[in-house]
Amino acid sequence: MGRFINPFTDFGFKFLFGREVEKELLIDFLNDLLVGEHVITDIQFLNNEQQPEVKTERGLIYDIYCRTNTGEHIIVEMQNREQPYFKDRALFYLSRAITQQAKKGIWNFQLDAVYGVFFMNFVMDKDIPSKIRTDVVLSDRDTGKLFNSKFRQIFIELPNFNKEEDECENDFERWIYILKHMDTLDRMPFKARKAVFERLEKLASKANMTQEERMQYEEEWKVYNDYFNTLDFAEQKGMQMGMQKGLQKGIQEGIRETARKLKELGVDNDIIIKSTGISKEEIEKL
Template identity: 45%
Template structure:
């Protein structure tokens, strides 16, 4: 039996990153993620009772209002859920965080930057390059120059992070290694390197959960498994459909070639498996 919770269940994700008592863990992770860009000094959680945000989405997405040590304000959204249109989903919720900043009356459209961090436990075909971290910004297509830093989406594709424990060279890599493998650890690594991993071990220890927390976690595990099964079935169904459509297209191409050679419609139907109506339609075309 696993010693630590799975951080990519809905409940486990919020248990680690979405509580007041774990703010220091979240600040540590975000500062390691954006190291060299800015340093978050404080943060607060905002409720997700927004128009258009479903009850399901509220379980896996939450807004974090951050203040950097330079006094700059950021809105960070974190989300984690397998879905076919994950790229579009992240863009939709990032846009919502921008739109909700609108003010009535006189307003000069000054916005707080919105950063969305997405954990993917699968490879998304829409991300063309096979790399662990993908940062999306609004940029000029020809020069690649960013035109604004007010919208940023970071995709972390966990299956593409392949480093072993001894190969992790910084705290961000250590974070990803731990999060990816935590539910199979017998001991938490890196505790001697950074106290944040000691606290992570304490709050994620399954034996330390209350009865109510344990029940919520067990239910979250069930939902995760159901979602995974549904997602895998959808992918297989899509592959099967694509394969079938490809076979039909190939048969039609063969039938067209046979028609050009003047072969009889009945023989073409027999050779390709297409019905007479389909072959006649190809002949008319």
Template identity: 40%
Template sequence: MEKFTTGRFIDPFTDWGFKRLFGSEPHKELLIDFLNQLFLGEREIIDLVYNKNEHLGELAEDRKAVFDLLCTGSNGEQFIIEVQRVYQEYFKDRCLYYTSSLIREQALVGSTKWTYQLKPVYLIGLMDFCFDDSHRDKFLHRIQLTTRDTGEVFYDKLGFIFIEMPKFDKTETELSSELDNWFYLLKNLSKLNKIPLFLRKPVFSKLFNIAEVSNLTKDEKMAYDHSLKAQWDYLNSMDYVEKKGFERGVKEGVEEGIKKGVAKGIHQEKLNNARAMKDNGLDLQLIGKITGLPVEQLKAL
């Protein structure tokens, strides 16, 4: 199997890495703390229940929504956490579609007395890229339905928080809040060789312990390596296609060519990774979670 040079701590911007840190019941206090810092007292989250991350539409032709992470708070509020490593043209549209899917599911089927009272739905987008149309000095965006004339909140049970991590450039001495500490940690975790003194607090100590690559089991290390490889291959494919396109001076059709070429390459890479994991004895359900491929397809490899 191909070997990878990794840092002391896992990369939270890989699919596997993020779910390792925040996506399981034993580690939910990490996600609770991060969300409470994000909401700045607007909402206090006491507990979370993890929900399935795939939601199907009511009709066969409806497109399913597959969330990176979906949780429900103790008061019924729902939180979608999406980690987006590379630019996606319709990322905002996808986020709106996801929140709309959860709102629609709250309708009481068959009830004649439903009052349309809804539970809050929030989406947090942790992005390793920047929106084209955002302010260059603003990396944290809190979005709600407001009245345009006054700026007053019109509806407070639907909210979006987008974090453009490339714009967060504070140094250790410039950090001024627990939220700053979280952002610094997420951005720099995979580059750290030691735990900074200012992050030696119970919640962060637990995160560092979970993120320590040397603490991973053989299967977990293998899964992490494959997640890293898929990410690196994707980024390298994007860089290569864009470079060749510019070298030829081809402007028209480049975007479409990139999408088709990268999509084909990513799918083939998933198959290759899945075959390697299967040959190494990994459980098909685990392989499916890592690669996103259906178990039926994995059985045929």
């Protein structure tokens, strides 16, 4: 393991971007992501666990959920492996953040804008292999004119970002370069250009973590490593079964095998649900 933490483990991602004491990092990243559109000066972290309105509905847990000083609700998610219906899931996440704004009694339906920012360690659209960022808005199909500004999705496909350090042209690209390579870097680049990267260097350095934080990170890193090895095994098994019994059935069996092995590793049910799409009831039966 390198000098800095891996920002794409659950612990690493929330340690860097999901804490009140270090919220300036998230504010800075969001401003670079939305440069020319918004200037965010403050955020308030909201409860990332969204309970269903009725018991029969499904709850969900966001990685990071916050509200800006100008009223936008922003969901920030990290997805490490490709999932069936990931676009639908992203839509569901934003939809829940919208419906949760409903007020009892007389209400004029005015909504706060909801943004979803999705980091992906896989390629979402393989027919567009060089696209790093996909912005989704509600617009008129014929004219392209924005129809409603209250819904926005930004998908960041990390495997498609292949620039070297000296090729990064703006601060958004510098953020992506650092995040993609952080756990293999010997030094933090771009500190002379932007003070926030010096702060990021101190925060992400394992040497600056408390013993408790270091133990928690290393334990999760082990689970993270086992998780990917398990997924690779499940994918291979799914492909074999797909050739023998039909591709779709093989894929589903591979997903179930992944969930079973994650359960054996002691991974929390919420993480298994998020990683595989399998329901809590199915997991309990495994």
